[in-house]
Amino acid sequence: MGLFGNPFDAKNKLAKGCPCGAHASQAEHDRVFRAESVEAPGSDETNYERVVQSAILRAIFPVDSHRRAFLGAVGWSTAAAAISSIFPVATATDAFAQSGAIEKKALKVGFIPITCATPIIMAEPLGFYKKHGLDVEVIKTAGWAVIRDKTINKEYDAAHMLAPMPIAITMGVGSNPIPYTMPAVENINGQAITLSVKHKDKRNPKDWKGFKFGVPFDFSMHNYLLRYYLAEHGLDPDRDVQIRSVPPPEMVANLRADNIDGFLGPDPFNQRAVYDAVGFIHILSKELWDGHPCCAFAASREFMTTMPNTYAALLKSIIDATAFAAKQENRKQIAEAIAPANYLNQPQIVLEQILTGVYADGLGQVKKDPNRIQFDPFPWESFAVWILTQMKRWGQVKGDIDYNGIARQVFLATDTTKLMKEVGLVPPTATTKTFVVMGKTFDPGKPEEYLNSFAIKRT
C-alpha cells in the first residue's frame, strides 16, 4: 500500500479533499481563499465576509456562466445563506481579517544556534517582532528532534526548522502526521562541505570511499545535497561512505576527534572548523545549487487557523527581518547582534566571515563570495517538490507521491506573497520555478522523470 493508502493518515484527507468539504483538494481550498484575501478592500468585517462568500461560490461553480445562472435563479442572499449552512463562513472570514487584534502577544519561538536562523534570531535584538506588536522570546534548543517535539507539544508557538522537516512531519515520516506549514524560507545557500585538515590533498570526491560524514538531520537539505554530490561523483552514499546524523555543535568536536572525516553542515560550524584549524572548506553548497533553500520558519496548521492575526504578525516580522538580512550593508550589524551568548554564542569574526562572504578557506586563502549565504523568504513550491523527489530517491518515502499537493499544503507560497506585499516587498508572481542542481535542470512539472534520470537511487 502506498503512502497515501493509509485511511488513518491525517494528510490523506487533506490531499484528497479540504476541511470545509467544498473543494476537491486542500490546494484548491487554499488557493481560492488566499487569492481572494489579497484583494480584500479595507478592514471592514462585511467586506471580508463578502469576499469569502464569493470565493466559495466561485469554487463551487468554477464556470462563470453556471454561477451566474445559479445566482440568477435563487438570488445572492439565498445562495449565501445556503452556503453558510454547510460551511462556517464566519470562521473563514475571521481568518482573513488580518488587521484584527493579535490574539496572543507573548510568543515563544525555538531556534537552533546556526546562522540559518539569522532572521528569526535577529528579529528579537533588532526589534522586528516589536514593530509588529509581538513580544517574542527566542529560545535556543538542543537539537532538531527536540525542536520538533517542543513545537508539537506547543511549548513553542513556532520554530526554526530544516526545510524538509515540515514536509516530513506533515507526511508522518519519522513522527506522527501533524499538518504543518512552512510559510517562509529563512536562508538560501550558506552551507558547505568541510573536510578534516588531514584530507587536504583529497579534493576529488572519488577518493572519498570509506569516509564518514556528518549531516545535521536525516530530513535536511544537507543530507540530500551531500548524497546528490556524492552520487554525481559515482559514490553510493549508502554503500561507499557512512553518513551520520550529528547535531551541528558537535560536528567540529567530532572532526577534531577524528570521528568523522567531514560534514555537510550549517554555518557557523564550517567557518568555526576553519577558525579552530580543524578543517577546511572543500566546497560551498552554493556551488552545488545556487539558491537552494535550507532552513525554514515553520508553524502548525492549528496555530495558523486558531490565531490568524498572531500568525500574520509573526510571519510579517520574519519576512521583514529576512528582507533586512538580505541587504549586504546590514550584515556586519547583524553579526554583532547575534554573536552574544544569548543567541549564537560564537566569536563575532566567525559570523562576519559567513555573513559578509569574505572568508578564510582553511587552506591559506581569503575568498570572497557575497552570496555565500543569502536570505529570501519566498517558499517556492518547486523546492518542496525537489525535496520530495530526494526523499523518494533515498527511500525515506515509498510509493506514489502527490508532489504538488503536498508542496502546496506545506509551503504556503500564497500566504507569503500576500504578506510580502503588506510589508512593502515585491513577491514573485509565480509560485514554482525551475532551477539547476549541479548542472542539471529540475522541472517541477516532471518530478518522476527527474527521479528516474538518476543512476544511483533506492527506488
Place this chain on the structure above:
Amino acid sequence: MLASLNARAALLSLVIFFGFLLAWHIGVQGTKAVAPMDPEYARLMGVTATQGKSAMPGPLDVGAQIWKHLNEPFYDRGPNDKGIGIQLAYSLGRVLLGYFLAVMVALPLGFLIGMSPLMSRAFDPFIQVMKPISPLAWMPLALYTIKDSSISAIFVIFICSVWPMLINTAFGVSAVRKEWLNVARTLEVPPIRKAFTIILPAAAPTIVTGMRISIGIAWLVIVAAEMLVGGTGIGYFVWNEWNNLSITNVIVAILVIGLIGMVLDQALAAVGRMLTYPE
C-alpha cells in the same frame, strides 16, 4: 598522632593538586610551530591557527573564568544567557522537587513493602525490572506523554531517585530486630505507634543511606537531562558552552557540578550521623 596523620594527608593532597595543575599547565603549552601567514588571512583565524596555542585551556584560563563567574553569578541577559548561579538554582530546584516527590512515594511504599512479606513478594518483580532502567531512557517517553519539557525533567529525577530509597526503606523496615517487635507485641503497642516509635527509629539509618544514594543519582541525572532538553539549568550551560567550543567554561561547570554534588551528599551524610546511635 591522629592530628599529624591529618596534617600529612592534607599536605599530600596539596602536593597532588599542585602537581596536577603543573602537569596540566605544561601539557597545554602550544608546541606546534606556526607557518607564516598572510595578515589578512590571520585576522580571520583563531588563536589555535595563528599562535599555535593549544585548543585545551590551561589552569590559568580556567582560574580567570571562575573568577569572572564568581564576580557576576546572577546576571540575566535574556532567556538563553543567564549567570551560572541562576542556572544552578534552576537545576537544584528541579532536583529537589523531583527528589521530594520521590521521598513522598518511596517512604510510605517502602514501609508497606518492608512490613508485609506478601507485598514484598508482589512488588519485587516490578522493582527489579524498573530499577536498572537508565533514567534518560524515560526521557523520550516522558516528553511524548507529559508534553512539557521541564515537568519531564522533574519526572526523570523522580523515577531515578525513587528506587534506591524504596529498596533501602523496605530493607531497613524488614530488618528491624525481632526482639524489639516481640517486646512491642507483649506490651500491646498499637500498629501506628509501633511504626513510629520502634520501626522508624530502627530503620532510619538504612533509610537515610538510601536517600543519600538517591540524591547522588538525581544530581548525576539532572545534568544529562538538561543537556537533552535545554532551556535552563547547569546542564544547559554545559551544552551552550560546548556549542561555542568553550572548553574553559565546560571545565568550570564540571567543577561546580562536583562541588554541589559533594555538598548534597555531605548534607545527607550529616543527617545520617544524627540518626545513628550505638546499640
